[in-house]
Amino acid sequence: MTRRILVTSALPYANGHLHIGHLVEYLQTDIWVRFQKMRGERCIYVCADDTHGTSIMIRARQEGRSEQELIDDMSRAHQQDFAEFGIEFDNFGSTNSESNRKLCGEVWSALRQAGLVEERSVTQLFDAKEGVFLADRFVVGTCPKCESKEQYGDHCEKCLSTYSPMDLKDPVSTLSGTKPEVRSAPHLFVKIESLHSFLDEWTSTGDHLQPEMANYLKGHFLSDELRDWDISRPAPYFGFEIPDAPGNYWYVWFDAPIGYVASTQDWCDAQGEKLDDWWRSEDTEIFHFIGKDILYFHALFWPSMLKTAGFSLPRRVQVHGFLTVDGEKMSKSRGTFIMARTYLDHLDPAYLRYYYASRLGPKVVDIDLDLEDFQNKINSDLVGKVVNIASRSAKFVQRGHLSETYPDDGGLFQAGAEAGNEIAKAYDDCDYAKAMRLVMGLADRANGYVDEKKPWTLKKDPEKAGEVRDMCSVALNLYRQIVVYLTPVLPELSNDSANLLGASFDAWQDAGTPLVGTAVNEFKHLMKRVDPKKVQAILENSKTAAEDVADHQAVGKPTEDDGGPLEAEPLAAECTIDDFTKVDLRVARVVSAEHVPKANKLLQLRVSLGGGVERTVFAGIKKAYEPEALVGRLVVVVANLRAREMKFGTSEGMVTAAGPGGAEVFLLSPDSGAKPGQRVH
């Protein structure tokens, strides 16, 4: 029986462009959807831009244009990137749509009727100049516990304590640089505790979640009373105004998942389908693909909302890990913060599709893009093995025909057809790595076959032309079988190969029956080897592109340094040259650097000032730098700073760096030629 399946990926936020980390999810989903469609299932893939929230409002304001313009531009850019990566949605909508507003209203009414909504006053910091309430990340001040300066609204990165933004000393809004005031406003809360037992049940049964995720929820949230969910935001806010609470807006995380339904609605309207067949039907399976960071919303709030509003619950929420590049978090300074666009400018999307597929399994683990491995894998698997089968056999029969009956191949084709079941199961289980392994095994056997038959020898004997043709018919059929199995991952290769053989490659069952008698067209290269120079170029371009594009800057605007940093940290009071010279800044060389056990942010550095003078310095740069990358480089240290006792030892100085903290830390270094021990004047 044909399954009916509705698939979603998380909605990309309209605040920034896509990078290769985002693509893990969209490619994972796209491959799965293509697979289901090939199998003949009724499957649609819907998504949308996530457009609401304070961040969008503020960014639009900074860019001096309307939110609508901003999100329209971003939506176009997102869809362009998706299309070029071969990610095919049946519908790509927007959360800022009428269909979404209407559906939000429906869900809302249901929540109201169920008696789950409650009003309560919330006290928050308010930026009077900008006229907005400030989320924690928009406030900095002095930590009330340890007096560290420039800490964010809700926690101190120095002493690790947490607190309310209201307790912050000398708070400053990062938006306007002014001192925020304390204001209260009514907020609406959803009491989801009443759905606790439902959520216990739903999360732990029915294979709705990967076991580790179910386990995580059980230990973290479901073990206690569920806190009420603050679901409204007072004006000004970019979003939908709540009909029965004028002046208040639905929090972006309320309307975002409803965007899945709205996007489906838009698709239904265009196709003449009924929404209820997809969202209120026992016969439809709903699959959400998400990253591990948003599990909370999809596995607790979302099912609660759906249940209350009478929609179907997801059949499964499939969670994936994050992407690292060369074993580390994507980093702008290393050039590994690669935007989708930058990749597309240099390399074939098929490479990344295959590489991700070869590393994606069903478990929630981070996957690594190892650039050397990437090149090896593409070159040897796709070019050396798969495409090679066609490359080495098609030429013997091109502009001719395949044999009229399928020759004896010693059971190779049949074995490949049987392997299809196992491969299909691997796809269906989201274990693409396994599927790729199995397919490559088939490719190895096909190459072995060609080698054994030696068409280049047979060819020399005119009487053996029939044998050559039979042998190539086998090889090309094995090739076709393999490419059919790879079609979800490599649709373009599949198309090109179909042209070569003048046959369909887009149904899974095509792998079960050999082609006979069809014409073979002229052979053209189906895929190129990876050019290492292009990979280097991506890294180079990403170093600069990341600064221009990835930051909350410029949608198609020229680079312009924004005022954010200066506003976040206004200039200090005037000082004299004498004040300045009290601080002795010196060039130093890092001689060793290592992780500090149990420290979240610190690295322990040993720096040399030359002449055998060394200092031990603890620096809060762990999230931004790997120790190995630091050894040998020159830095600038405050050399006459009083030694400070820290939890992990004594720090005899300070390494200078810029940036707000966390992963956004940028060490200062002198231009080449400077020597350790030299003073900075």
Next chain:
RNA sequence: GGGCCUGUAGCUCAAUCGGUCAGAGCACCCGGCUCAUAACCGGGCUGUUGCUGGUUCGAACCCAGCCGGGCCUACCA
């Protein structure tokens, strides 16, 4: 501090719910071949399956402890 995950050949990973495997691919070495995008075929190489104990007739797979790595949390997620 709490929680989750993880530690298998140089690298990336496999080993059906403890009973032939200690394996595959890449890399490397040797040989072969020349149809193919320096591709392909054959062969070889490295492992005390993190360490230490325990359970068992038997453990890479179970339990405990230790060491190492990663991730998530720490009261409006």
